[in-house]
Structures are given as structure tokens and as C-alpha cells.
Amino acid sequence: MVDHCDELLDKIFAYIDQELPEEELRAIAEHLEICGPCEAERRAFERIKEMVSGCPLECAPDRLRERIRSIIGEAKEVG
Ligand SMILES: [Zn+2]
Numbered sequence: 001m002v003d004h005c006d007e008l009l010d011k012i013f014a015y016i017d018q019e020l021p022e023e024e025l026r027a028i029a030e031h032l033e034i035c036g037p038c039e040a041e042r043r044a045f046e047r048i049k050e051m052v053s054g055c056p057l058e059c060a061p062d063r064l065r066e067r068i069r070s071i072i073g074e075a076k077e078v079g
Pocket of ligand 1: 004005008031035037038
């Protein structure tokens with residue numbers, strides 16, 4: 001059960017890549033249905049994923065990481 005948004009957001013990349021156990025994927029999907037701000041962040045992260053297109057986050061250049069942080073910041077303000 002995912003109750004805490006911070007905990008969920010730590011896992012959101014793994015969620016989008018479906019790199020979590022099925023139980024966790026389901027728990028996160030359920031949370032996203034009831035939590036608007038987290039759903040907004042999921043959309044922001046999917047945009048980021050398109051930007052890095054197939055490249056794991058670890059190999060993203062520093063500049064891209066900064067951009068990712070600012071997108072996350074925007075999503076939080078909107079939520
Ligand atoms: Zn949430």
C-alpha cells in the first residue's frame with residue numbers, strides 16, 4: 001500500500017518503466033487514480049522519459065538532470 005506521496009515519487013521512474021514487483025505497480029496505479037498531484041507528476045515524468053528516449057537516467061547529462069528537476073518543480077506547483 002502506497003500512502004505517502006514522497007515514497008511514491010521515489011519510485012515513479014521505476015513505475016513508468018514497470019521495473020517494480022506487480023504488487024507495487026498496482027499499489028502505485030491505485031494511488032495515482034486518487035491523487036491528482038502524483039498523477040500530474042507521473043505525466044511530467046513520462047515527458048522526461050521521452051526526452052531521454054531509451055537512455056537510463058544514470059547516463060543523462062547533468063544539464064538534463066537539472067531540467068528534470070525544474071519540470072518536477074513545475075508539476076509540484078501546479079498540483
Ligand atoms: Zn500522492
